[in-house]
Structure formats: structure tokens, C-alpha cells
Ligand SMILES: NC(=O)C1=CN([C@@H]2O[C@H](COP(=O)(O)OP(=O)(O)OC[C@H]3O[C@@H](n4cnc5c(N)ncnc54)[C@H](OP(=O)(O)O)[C@@H]3O)[C@@H](O)[C@H]2O)C=CC1
């Protein structure tokens with residue numbers, strides 16, 4: 001077994017497809033979820049932890065330190081896209097900021113034990129412009145994006161730290177048709193791309209020897225206005 005890539009939030013949608021593609025590409029994966037594993041692949045191991053819980057994160061850290069001598073990477077994918085209220089702000093801060101901060105600091109030594117390692121923060125392109133409909137979500141994702149810069153400077157050169165900032169990838173299963181039609185029209189490339197753009201960006205970063213502290217935006221031109 002090679003040193004694994006720890007990926008959070010792999011039980012569905014983007015994270016599940018990402019974990020399976022990396023496993024099929026020859027990486028060993030440690031999949032961290034708050035609920036029992038949904039995917040079975042010989043190269044994917046599982047650990048159950050609710051990332052809002054400091055105790056669960058400490059148990060995860062102890063498990064990783066006891067099981068592995070090095071990590072190939074950490075991909076912080078776990079997330080909740082919640083409406084605005086104070087409880088949800090606290091929850092999204094724990095998942096988008098506190099958990100990546102905690103794991104990056106505590107597992108940094110294992111990342112530096114290998115030849116080359118990557119930390120990838122899955123952020124959101126709304127960090128660059130805010131979101132009146134999801135203020136707390138965008139703010140906590142912006143904090144995660146900012147941490148990319150600090151950890152890149154802290155861990156260079158052995159560990160590369162980069163962000164990926166998607167616009168639309170996959171709509172919610174229970175999404176409103178009118179909302180979806182409006183969302184599609186916000187980008188110059190007006191279609192629902194699925195997980196593929198993010199997976200390709202991850203594969204690029206894992207292969208790159210000259211990227212750190214960067215942010216890959218995959219938003220279909222959402223930042224540009226249609227004439
Ligand atoms: N979908 C899109 O269009 C876009 C997605 N993104 C980002 O891409 C990433 C993947 O998106 P998507 O697949 O849609 O995300 P989802 O919201 O569908 O899934 C996120 C994952 O995070 C897990 N998670 C949530 N809370 C916790 C917790 N407390 N502890 C552990 N795991 C937790 C979920 O687990 P569970 O299954 O238990 O709920 C789930 O597996 C996210 O970071 C998202 O913010 C950015 C822009 C657009």
C-alpha cells in the first residue's frame with residue numbers, strides 16, 4: 001500500500017466520484033465521512049468522523065498517525081451548503097475552516113514524510129464576490145481559500161497547497177427547476193458540468209511540480225457578464 005490521500009466527504013456526489021477516480025488511477029485513499037461508507041473499492045479505506053467534532057477529529061488524527069508513516073495528500077471536500085442563520089454559520093465554520101485548519105496542522109508532519117504531497121482546499125468561486133443568498137457559506141469558503149496561502153508558505157517546498165474554486169458542478173437532487181434554469185444562465189458556458197472539471201483539476205495538481213498557493217477557478221465564465 002502506498003501513502004494514502006485523505007479525502008473528506010466521499011459518500012456522495014463530487015467526493016464519491018473523486019475518491020473512486022483517484023483509486024482507479026492508482027492512489028490509495030482514506031475516505032473520511034460522518035456516516036457509514038457507501039462506496040467499496042480495494043484502494044479506498046474508510047474512517048467515520050463528524051468533522052464538526054473536535055473529539056472525532058482527534059480520533060482521526062490518532063488513527064492516521066498510528067496507521068501510516070506518511071500521507072500523499074489531504075483533500076478538504078467535506079462541506080454543507082446551508083441557509084443563513086447563526087447556527088449554520090457556526091456549523092459551516094467548523095467544517096470549512098476549523099476542520100481543515102486542525103487537520104493541516106496536526107497531519108503536516110506526515111505530509112512532509114513523503115517525496116511530494118498535496119493539500120487541496122475545495123472552495124467556491126463565490127468567495128471572490130460574496131453571495132447575498134448564502135453569506136455564511138461564502139464567507140467560510142473564503143476563509144478556507146485564504147488558508148491556502150498561509151499553509152502554502154508554511155509547508156513549501158515538500159507540500160504543495162492549492163485551492164479549487166468551482167462555480168456550478170452538480171445541482172442538489174431536490175433542486176427547484178426555476179432556480180436551476182436561472183443558475184445555468186449565470187455562466188457563459190451554460191450547462192451543469194458534473195464532477196469532471198473538479199476531478200481533472202485535482203489530477204492536474206497531484207501531477208504538478210510547480211503549483212502552490214494557487215487557486216483554480218472552474219466556473220464556466222460565471223465572473224463575466226454576457227453582452
Ligand atoms: N455542487 C456544486 O455545484 C458545487 C460544489 N462546490 C464544493 O464542492 C465540494 C463537493 O460538492 P458536493 O458534492 O455538491 O457536496 P455535498 O454537499 O453534496 O456533499 C458534501 C460532503 O460533505 C460531507 N459532510 C458534510 N458535513 C460533514 C461533517 N460534519 N463531517 C464529515 N463530512 C461531512 C457530506 O456527508 P453526508 O453525506 O453525511 O451529508 C458529503 O459527503 C464541496 O466542498 C462544495 O462546497 C462548490 C461549488 C459548487
Ligand SMILES: Nc1nc2c(c(=O)[nH]1)N=C([C@H](O)[C@@H](O)CO)CN2
Nearest residue numbers: 079080081167168169170171172183
Ligand atoms: N457543499 C455544497 N456546496 C455547494 C453546493 C452543494 O450542493 N453542496 N451547491 C452549490 C450550487 O451548485 C451553486 O454553486 C449554484 O447553484 C454551491 N456549493
